[in-house]
Amino acid sequence: MFLSNQTTKNQGKYLSQDPSDPSRYLDGTRAYVQGSMWDGFADGKGDFTDGPYEIQHPESFFKNSFYKYGFNPEVGSVGVPVAATIRATMPPEGWSIPIFKKGIDGYIEEVPNPIWDYHKYIPYSKPGKVHDQIELYGHPKDLDDFCEKAQLINYVQYRALLEGWTSFMWTKFTGVLIWKTQNPWTGLRGQFYDHLQDQTAGFYGCRCAAEPIHVQLNLASYNIEVLSAT
Incomplete structure (x- = not known):
């Protein structure tokens, strides 16, 4: 392959520029976001300021101290499926x-x-x-009982x-993305x-909370709130 002098000069010009934002020299007509924690997401600096991804007291989600930034690009929680899925996808040792x-x-x-x-x-x-949130509904006896109680917590x-x-x-807040839907x-x-x-029961909990006009109990203040997502 042969390159002209002009092509070589152009390549050198591109390589000499800051590679952190290639849109500046490859396109220049559209916005470029480096990742899910830059430019308005989480702390905006690329630090790992997303999450959490673990069990919470339900009332904690309603507290001002739960998350300090406007847009959380990743937040999640528990997610055990129904017992039939575990039996279908894992050997008996995993039951x-x-x-x-x-x-x-x-x-x-x-x-x-x-497993x-x-x-x-x-x-x-x-x-x-x-x-333990499972124990709120009684100590689980077996896989079916555990997964059934887990669905209540997922919801x-x-x-x-x-x-x-x-x-x-x-x-x-300006937005939130669930990590992950599946x-x-x-x-x-x-x-x-x-x-x-x-579906796990988390799907139905999300569907309920995200309805266009939603009446809810603030679990931190015990105030009744009416919210519109329209």
């Missing part, structure tokens, strides 16, 4: 539910089996901060997440429908 280890402080640590751990299971407890978590955000919309594999964390495309 055992987590071991519930209660500490002297009263908090429970969930210890998942190795759940490999599939990035997010526990329904956070020792020292959040008491509450994602409904509270979006209700908390819309409670501050346009006064503090898993590309048989993951056991934030998802609205699983690998077999069966």
Whole structure:
């Protein structure tokens, strides 16, 4: 391949410019955002200021201190699917539910089996901060019971997440993106429908909170709020 002197000069000109924003010299007619945490998203500096991705007290989503920036590009929570999905996608060794280890402080640590751990299971407890939310509905007896109770928590978590955000919309927040709506594999964390495309209850919690005209209870202040998403 032969290059003209003019082509070589142009390549040198491009390479000499700051490569952090290629739109300046490759196009120049459209906006370029380096990533999901730059230019108006999260802290806008590219730092990892998104999230969180773990179980929360439902009322925490309604507190002003929950998230400090206007637009959160990634936030998620728990996401165990129904028992049928686990049986269809994992060997029998993966059908055992987590071991519930209660500490002297009263908090429970969930210890998942190795297969759940490999599939990035997010526990329904956070020792020292959040008491086990599964236990609120009674100690699970088996996989079916655990997954059924997990759906109740999935619903509450994602409904509270979006209700908390819309409670501050346009006064503090400008937007939020859920991470993530679905898993590309048989993951056991934030998802609205699983690998077999069966909805988790988080989907219905989100759908409820995102309805065009929504009446909700602010779980931090106990005020009744009427919100319009139209």
